[in-house]
Amino acid sequence: MADPSAIALNSVAVSYSGRTLFRDVSLQLAPGSFHFLTGPSGAGKTSLMKLCYGELSPSEGRITVFDQDTSQMDRNAIARLRRRIGVVHQDCRFIDHLSVAENVLLPVTVSQGNVEAARADMADLMSWVGLNALTNHRPPELSGGERQRAALARAVILSPDIILADEPTGNVDWEMSLKILGLLIELNRLGKTVLCATHDMSLIRQAKTRVSARVLRLGNGTVELAGAEL
Amino acid sequence: MSALLALVKGDTSAESVVPRTGFTAILTIACAAAMAFLAVFVLALALSAGRQAADWEASLADTATVRISAPAEMADVQADTVETILSQTPGIGATRRLTDDEQALLLQPWFGSDLPVESLRLPILIDVTLTEGGPDVIGLRQRLSAEAPGAVYDDHGRWRAPMVDAARGLRTLSLIALILIATVTGVTVALAASAAISANGQVIDVLRLVGAEDRYISRAFTRRFTLRTLAGAAVGVVFGLIAVALIPTVAGGGLASAVGFRGAEWIWPALVPFVAAVLAFAATRAAAARRLNEAG
Numbered sequence: 067m068a069d070p071s072a073i074a075l076n077s078v079a080v081s082y083s084g085r086t087l088f089r090d091v092s093l094q095l096a097p098g099s100f101h102f103l104t105g106p107s108g109a110g111k112t113s114l115m116k117l118c119y120g121e122l123s124p125s126e127g128r129i130t131v132f133d134q135d136t137s138q139m140d141r142n143a144i145a146r147l148r149r150r151i152g153v154v155h156q157d158c159r160f161i162d163h164l165s166v167a168e169n170v171l172l173p174v175t176v177s178q179g180n181v182e183a184a185r186a187d188m189a190d191l192m193s194w195v196g197l198n199a200l201t202n203h204r205p206p207e208l209s210g211g212e213r214q215r216a217a218l219a220r221a222v223i224l225s226p227d228i229i230l231a232d233e234p235t236g237n238v239d240w241e242m243s244l245k246i247l248g249l250l251i252e253l254n255r256l257g258k259t260v261l262c263a264t265h266d267m268s269l270i271r272q273a274k275t276r277v278s279a280r281v282l283r284l285g286n287g288t289v290e291l292a293g294a295e296l
Numbered sequence: 297m298s299a300l301l302a303l304v305k306g307d308t309s310a311e312s313v314v315p316r317t318g319f320t321a322i323l324t325i326a327c328a329a330a331m332a333f334l335a336v337f338v339l340a341l342a343l344s345a346g347r348q349a350a351d352w353e354a355s356l357a358d359t360a361t362v363r364i365s366a367p368a369e370m371a372d373v374q375a376d377t378v379e380t381i382l383s384q385t386p387g388i389g390a391t392r393r394l395t396d397d398e399q400a401l402l403l404q405p406w407f408g409s410d411l412p413v414e415s416l417r418l419p420i421l422i423d424v425t426l427t428e429g430g431p432d433v434i435g436l437r438q439r440l441s442a443e444a445p446g447a448v449y450d451d452h453g454r455w456r457a458p459m460v461d462a463a464r465g466l467r468t469l470s471l472i473a474l475i476l477i478a479t480v481t482g483v484t485v486a487l488a489a490s491a492a493i494s495a496n497g498q499v500i501d502v503l504r505l506v507g508a509e510d511r512y513i514s515r516a517f518t519r520r521f522t523l524r525t526l527a528g529a530a531v532g533v534v535f536g537l538i539a540v541a542l543i544p545t546v547a548g549g550g551l552a553s554a555v556g557f558r559g560a561e562w563i564w565p566a567l568v569p570f571v572a573a574v575l576a577f578a579a580t581r582a583a584a585a586r587r588l589n590e591a592g
């Protein structure tokens with residue numbers, strides 16, 4: 067197979083109860099690439115992310131992830147697919163009665179993986195995201211930036227090849243934004259395919275100085291590759 | 297089946313991700329205990345009724361009595377005639393005239409042991425053992441009334457047949473009651489599980505987002521509800537057995553004296569908690585599957 071895409075969207079349309087959000091969206095994310103997904107609020111960035119991890123079905127078109135057509139997958143196959151995609155959800159939801167550490171371990175736990183080995187590596191992972199001191203706290207005790215980083219730790223614990231980050235710098239200060247961006251760039255350097263949704267242009271400009279990222283702009287009901295105006 | 301095995305082996309990881317919900321736990325345990333208590337009663341009743349029906353049926357199927365009430369000088373002659381007639385009748389096996397002592401024994405409950413039997417003019421009783429199918433009762437009665445007018449053929453069935461029917465009916469009713477108890481248990485556990493699953497919708501959503509398959513999510517609930525039901529039912533069975541043991545026994549009191557378990561029958565109450573657990577397992581799984589399919 068000649069350089070298959072990590073994720074490919076083929077003439078995809080999304081509509082909610084009859085209202086079309088976008089249509090005829092085609093894009094390919096090459097393995098190891100770094101993409102930003104931008105566009106005004108409500109353009110459908112989160113919806114496009116959901117398509118990629120099987121949370122949303124397109125009303126038209128086809129989505130392939132790791133060369134598998136997501137429309138052919140049942141719920142359990144989608145579950146297994148999600149273990150190969152690390153997602154930082156826009157609202158980074160956690161299970162509130164479990165500790166941060168247990169939450170970060172969840173992907174290992176639910177996939178019946180080696181929880182003990184993962185637990186042993188926890189300290190490294192938590193210091194990578196700078197949350198060492200908070201492993202035994204509950205998620206509701208975390209600040210916005212800490213939640214984002216805990217979500218990122220959870221997203222990468224199974225060493226997925228694809229990282230989808232939906233507004234990972236959503237409501238954190240500039241310094242924290244740069245920190246989180248740095249982690250994403252680090253992951254990309256390790257060969258991960260990264261797709262990061264954000265409406266923060268200064269973040270994208272900052273990233274462009276450090277990584278060769280492409281920018282996809284969602285708007286007017288479709289997606290286009292943003293040019294050099296950035 | 298493998299899911300049931302995994303449950304027994306005790307993988308608690310799935311369970312710990314779902315917080316406990318107090319009221320569904322109490323509901324499940326209390327319902328399982330109450331239903332198991334009832335089940336023990338109804339089982340005892342069903343088994344006893346079945347036993348009694350079988351006993352009565354056996355006794356009325358193969359014995360009969362001929363009673364000869366006639367003036368003393370004619371009684372013996374008639375008794376001889378009756379015995380001759382009986383020996384000629386197909387469907388009649390052995391016949392045996394009861395001795396005075398045996399008759400006195402039969403009367404003892406009514407008149408006490410110091411009854412001067414000799415001084416009473418008692419009817420002569422002939423015990424009859426029936427062979428397969430028994431005699432043609434109507435024909436036999438006609439012949440007896442013609443040749444030995446003081447003889448009455450009593451096949452016990454006249455009064456016992458309805459009791460056998462009653463005992464059988466009681467058993468059928470008990471079995472229906474058992475089915476109802478099982479249904480109510482299953483439905484209650486399913487409702488409790490549904491409530492717990494709904495209350496944990498957010499947890500389930502997170503589990504799905506991080507790649508949990510259906511069986512992992514459903515195991516988070518099945519283990520808990522199955523074990524709760526098992527425990528509740530075990531307690532209910534113990535109390536049920538105590539209650540059954542406390543039913544006062546009446547000597548010769550028929551059905552009431554026989555309510556209880558005998559020999560191999562003890563297996564049935566012992567099985568109740570396990571049957572309840574399997575029911576709870578199936579009900580919880582079904583509830584989880586429904587919720588997961590709903591959510592898409």
Ligand SMILES: Nc1ncnc2c1ncn2[C@@H]1O[C@H](COP(=O)(O)OP(=O)(O)O)[C@@H](O)[C@H]1O
Nearest residue numbers: 082083087105106107108109110111112113114
């Ligand atoms: N589950 C849903 N049902 C109906 N409408 C939805 C749903 N999810 C999103 N939308 C709508 O789709 C539009 C795009 O939402 P979203 O994908 O979250 O955009 P973005 O992430 O770019 O802000 C919004 O107008 C939103 O109201």
Ligand SMILES: [Mg+2]
Nearest residue numbers: 111112156233
């Ligand atoms: Mg969004």
